[in-house]
Amino acid sequence: MIVTVGGSEAIDLAVRGLLDPGDEVLVVEPCFVCYAPLVELAGGVPVSVPTRIENNFKLTLEDFKDKVTERTKLLILPFPNNPTGAVMTKEDLEPIAEFLRDTNIMILSDEIYSELTYGRKHFSIIELEGMRERTIYVNGFSKAYAMTGWRLGYVAAPEPVISQISKIHQYGIMCSPFISQNAAVEALTSCDAEVDKMVDEYNIRRRYLVGEFNRLGLTCFNPEGAFYVFPCIKSTGLTSEEFCERLLFEEKVATVPRSAFGDSGEGYIRISYAYSLKHLMEAISRIEKFLKKLEAEK
Amino acid sequence: MNDIVKILQQNARISNAALGEMLGISAEEAAEEIEKLEKSGVIKGYSVIVDDDLYDKSTVYATIELKVTPQRDCGFDDIAKTIMMYDEVESVSLMSSGAYDLAVEVKGDNLKDVAFFVSERLATIDGILSTSTHFILKKYKEKGIFIDSEEPDERGLV
Structure with missing residues (x-):
C-alpha cells in the first residue's frame, strides 16, 4: 500500500507503472476527467466504454466485452461514479469478475466515493474471488472525510505492482505531507459519527434534487452514491455545454456538462450537492427561471 | 422524525412538497408529521429572525x-x-x-x-x-442564522 497525494496520484502511479506503449485501457464513461489523459501520458490507449441510462449507468459485461483485445491490459472501474452517482452491487459485479477471471486484464478500482452511498453499503470488487490479485484499489480522504485540498489518498495492490509503482512515488513525491497524514489518522480514529451525519445530510439534499429535477421535467435517475445528480437536459434541445454555459452566465449557477466526462455521450449535466440546502434551493429556483426562459424562446 | 425538525430549524417556511422530497415521503405525509410534532408539543411555534x-x-x-x-x-x-x-x-x-x-x-x-x-x-x-x-x-448570530454577514458555504470545493 502507498499513501499518495490524493487519489489522482494513485491513478497516475498505477497507469504509469503498469502500461507499456500501445496497451489498451478500458475507461468506463462518463467518468472523472483524469483517466484518459493519464493513460495517454503513460503511452497507453484509452478505449471508451459508455454506460447507459437504461442500466442506471452501471457497467455491464455487454458494454465492454466486444472492446477487449489482446492489448487490453486494464479496466478502470469508477464506482460509486462521478458524475452519475451510479453504484455497482455484488450482483452487478459478479458477471464482470467471472469474465475477467479467464483473462489477464487488471482492474483499477477507484472507490473514492465508497463511504457516500445511500440505502446500501458499498461493495468492492476485491471482495469477489480471484479479484484481489488483479485489482489496484484506490481510495482517499477527500470525499469520505470532506478533506478535499488536504491531498491525501492511497493505493493498495498486489506486491509486484506496488513494488514497481512505489519507485515512481518515491522519486516523484517522496512522501505525502505528514500534516495531512496526521489529520487523516484523526479522521479515521474519531470521526465516524461526523461522517454518518454528513451522509444523512447529503441524502436529504440528494432526494430533494432528484425530486425537483423530475418536477422541472429534466428527468433524473436516482443516484445511489457520490454527491452528484445527473439530470437529462435533452428536452431543452441544447447541448450540455450550451446549457451549462448559458445557465452560468444568465443565472450564475455552476454545473458541469456531460461532455466534460468523456466524448461518448451527451444530453446530461452534473450537479454537485456538496453545498448547503439553502444554496441548492436557490439554485433550483434559478434553474426553473432559466427553463421558463428557454421555453419562451422556442 | 428528527430530520423534519432539523430542516424546519434551518428554514421553517419550506413547502411541504420540498420537505417531503427531502425525506422521501409525500407532501401530505410531511404535513401529517408536522401536525404530530405540533400536537405532541415538540414544535412550540414558528418565529422569524430579524436583523x-x-x-x-x-x-x-x-x-x-x-x-x-x-x-x-x-x-x-x-x-x-x-x-x-x-x-x-x-x-x-x-x-x-x-x-x-x-x-x-x-x-x-x-x-x-x-x-x-x-x-x-x-x-x-x-x-x-x-x-x-x-x-x-x-448580534452576530441568532438561532443558527448569521445576522451580520453572509454565511459561508460549508463546503465549496469538490
Missing part, C-alpha cells in the same frame, strides 16, 4: 442575570413563571452557574425602558436578590 439594524434600529435587547431565593416545593419555577408573563421578556432560562440563577432576555424600545423595566418590574419581585443588566450591542 434589527435593518428593520428597527431603536430596539434594545438586554440579558439580565437574576439571583433568586429558591422557594420551598417549587424551587425557581414560580418566580420564572411570574417573569415570563411580561411581554418585554423574550426568554427565561434557569442557569447552572453559581453566580446567578435566571437569565432573562428583555426587549425594549429604548435603553431607558429596559432599565426601568428591570428596576421597577423585575427587581421588585419577591425572592429576587439582585439583578445585573447587560445590554446587547450587536
Whole structure:
C-alpha cells in the first residue's frame, strides 16, 4: 500500500507503472476527467466504454466485452461514479469478475466515493474471488472525510505492482505531507459519527434534487452514491455545454456538462450537492427561471 | 422524525412538497408529521429572525442575570413563571452557574425602558436578590442564522 497525494496520484502511479506503449485501457464513461489523459501520458490507449441510462449507468459485461483485445491490459472501474452517482452491487459485479477471471486484464478500482452511498453499503470488487490479485484499489480522504485540498489518498495492490509503482512515488513525491497524514489518522480514529451525519445530510439534499429535477421535467435517475445528480437536459434541445454555459452566465449557477466526462455521450449535466440546502434551493429556483426562459424562446 | 425538525430549524417556511422530497415521503405525509410534532408539543411555534439594524434600529435587547431565593416545593419555577408573563421578556432560562440563577432576555424600545423595566418590574419581585443588566450591542448570530454577514458555504470545493 502507498499513501499518495490524493487519489489522482494513485491513478497516475498505477497507469504509469503498469502500461507499456500501445496497451489498451478500458475507461468506463462518463467518468472523472483524469483517466484518459493519464493513460495517454503513460503511452497507453484509452478505449471508451459508455454506460447507459437504461442500466442506471452501471457497467455491464455487454458494454465492454466486444472492446477487449489482446492489448487490453486494464479496466478502470469508477464506482460509486462521478458524475452519475451510479453504484455497482455484488450482483452487478459478479458477471464482470467471472469474465475477467479467464483473462489477464487488471482492474483499477477507484472507490473514492465508497463511504457516500445511500440505502446500501458499498461493495468492492476485491471482495469477489480471484479479484484481489488483479485489482489496484484506490481510495482517499477527500470525499469520505470532506478533506478535499488536504491531498491525501492511497493505493493498495498486489506486491509486484506496488513494488514497481512505489519507485515512481518515491522519486516523484517522496512522501505525502505528514500534516495531512496526521489529520487523516484523526479522521479515521474519531470521526465516524461526523461522517454518518454528513451522509444523512447529503441524502436529504440528494432526494430533494432528484425530486425537483423530475418536477422541472429534466428527468433524473436516482443516484445511489457520490454527491452528484445527473439530470437529462435533452428536452431543452441544447447541448450540455450550451446549457451549462448559458445557465452560468444568465443565472450564475455552476454545473458541469456531460461532455466534460468523456466524448461518448451527451444530453446530461452534473450537479454537485456538496453545498448547503439553502444554496441548492436557490439554485433550483434559478434553474426553473432559466427553463421558463428557454421555453419562451422556442 | 428528527430530520423534519432539523430542516424546519434551518428554514421553517419550506413547502411541504420540498420537505417531503427531502425525506422521501409525500407532501401530505410531511404535513401529517408536522401536525404530530405540533400536537405532541415538540414544535412550540414558528418565529422569524430579524436583523434589527435593518428593520428597527431603536430596539434594545438586554440579558439580565437574576439571583433568586429558591422557594420551598417549587424551587425557581414560580418566580420564572411570574417573569415570563411580561411581554418585554423574550426568554427565561434557569442557569447552572453559581453566580446567578435566571437569565432573562428583555426587549425594549429604548435603553431607558429596559432599565426601568428591570428596576421597577423585575427587581421588585419577591425572592429576587439582585439583578445585573447587560445590554446587547450587536448580534452576530441568532438561532443558527448569521445576522451580520453572509454565511459561508460549508463546503465549496469538490
